[in-house]
Amino acid sequence: MTMFSACLVLALAASSCTAVPHFLDVPIDNVKKMVLEYDPVRRVHNLGHNERVKPVFPLESFAIRQFHDSIKKAEIAAAAGPIPDVAAKLGLTDLVDAVVAAGLKDTLDSAGPFTVFGPDNDAFANLPEWAKEMLKNVTILTDILTYHVLSGKVESKSLANELVVDTVEGKKLRINLYTVDGKQVATAQCAPIDLTRVDQAASNGVIHVLKDVMYPPPGNLVVLLSKIKVFSTLVEAAQVAGLVDTLAGPGPFTLFAPTNNAFAKLPPGTIEKLLANPTELAKILKYHVLSGTYCSAGLSSGNVETVEGQDVKITVSADGVVVNESKVIAADASVTNGVVHAIDTVLLPPGYVLS
Numbered sequence: 001m002t003m004f005s006a007c008l009v010l011a012l013a014a015s016s017c018t019a020v021p022h023f024l025d026v027p028i029d030n031v032k033k034m035v036l037e038y039d040p041v042r043r044v045h046n047l048g049h050n051e052r053v054k055p056v057f058p059l060e061s062f063a064i065r066q067f068h069d070s071i072k073k074a075e076i077a078a079a080a081g082p083i084p085d086v087a088a089k090l091g092l093t094d095l096v097d098a099v100v101a102a103g104l105k106d107t108l109d110s111a112g113p114f115t116v117f118g119p120d121n122d123a124f125a126n127l128p129e130w131a132k133e134m135l136k137n138v139t140i141l142t143d144i145l146t147y148h149v150l151s152g153k154v155e156s157k158s159l160a161n162e163l164v165v166d167t168v169e170g171k172k173l174r175i176n177l178y179t180v181d182g183k184q185v186a187t188a189q190c191a192p193i194d195l196t197r198v199d200q201a202a203s204n205g206v207i208h209v210l211k212d213v214m215y216p217p218p219g220n221l222v223v224l225l226s227k228i229k230v231f232s233t234l235v236e237a238a239q240v241a242g243l244v245d246t247l248a249g250p251g252p253f254t255l256f257a258p259t260n261n262a263f264a265k266l267p268p269g270t271i272e273k274l275l276a277n278p279t280e281l282a283k284i285l286k287y288h289v290l291s292g293t294y295c296s297a298g299l300s301s302g303n304v305e306t307v308e309g310q311d312v313k314i315t316v317s318a319d320g321v322v323v324n325e326s327k328v329i330a331a332d333a334s335v336t337n338g339v340v341h342a343i344d345t346v347l348l349p350p351g352y353v354l355s
């Protein structure tokens with residue numbers, strides 16, 4: 001101990017002691033610890049010596065360490081090979097197979113740089129049968145895959161809530177960051193990002209692992225609703241209430257969308273009455289809209305303010321998501337201006353009495 005300390009002091013003072021590695025190879029924390037392990041008696045004796053040495057070591061090492069770390073990082077990335085190699089090493093074998101099938105391997109081997117949101121094998125396995133069938137079409141497969149690729153290197157530290165980025169496919173994708181029960185959650189088009197496997201370095205870019213496959217959005221909220229028949233009452237109601245332009249606007253919004261069956265559960269004659277009263281109808285519809293994109297992965301139990309002004313109560317459990325007394329029966333339809341979750345019961349603002 002005594003010998004070692006003496007050696008360390010010598011190393012710090014003269015940068016020449018074989019017993020202590022060069023400081024680029026010693027994490028600063030260890031060096032600090034060694035200094036703290038000094039015999040208290042010795043410390044008192046060597047106080048002047050220590051004080052002279054201490055500021056020199058960290059000050060020099062910060063700049064040098066940072067440079068050294070960057071070099072190491074670049075060398076590790078270069079040695080990792082291009083994106084398809086790194087994807088294979090991460091076990092994203094279905095992704096690699098798809099990239100090869102789509103004829104995209106040469107592109108993803110090229111200089112880039114690219115950022116790839118790489119779905120894991122479970123994500124591909126969980127695709128519905130019709131989607132697996134569709135992905136056998138190379139044109140469609142290419143469009144879906146290039147929707148997962150950004151031009152340029154975007155590290156996870158640059159991802160922000162509601163960040164919208166251009167994909168190589170041409171359509172944009174939306175990033176959301178949430179804190180759910182104290183834990184950080186990140187999504188891309190509502191597909192959860194595996195935060196333990198982001199920033200996977202390749203020689204020509206970076207991979208962030210995804211837990212779902214993303215589909216390019218069909219358009220905005222209104223476009224989506226108009227293309228699905230079970231929302232025809234909701235679309236008609238939005239038109240009568242004068243809310244179509246808002247719901248087709250930039251948003252972003254979260255819409256809890258009642259299906260036709262949900263509207264049909266209202267007392268007989270209610271829909272007709274509401275359609276004759278655009279102001280009341282607008283109030284009710286706005287109670288179904290949140291400001292901001294809340295994918296299901298970002299929802300937690302509690303009250304949330306609606307665009308109408310009053311809160312809804314969100315309850316998240318193993319059974320799924322419930323909004324007041326309305327059950328979310330299908331979640332996470334990601335659109336260009338937010339997200340749509342289908343609900344089985346129309347929400348009524350507190351104090352609202354159906355007349």
Ligand SMILES: *[C@@H]1O[C@H](CO)[C@@H](O)[C@H](O)[C@H]1NC(C)=O
Nearest residue numbers: 134136137138139140141143
């Ligand atoms: C593949 O999909 C594209 C785009 O939807 C379509 O035009 C084409 O006919 C399809 N090819 C085959 C072989 O089905």
Ligand SMILES: CC(=O)N[C@H]1CO[C@H](CO)[C@@H](O)[C@@H]1O
Nearest residue numbers: 303311312313324325348350
């Ligand atoms: C019908 C119903 O349960 N409405 C409630 C929805 O949530 C808000 C916020 O907690 C309550 O104020 C409503 O009474």
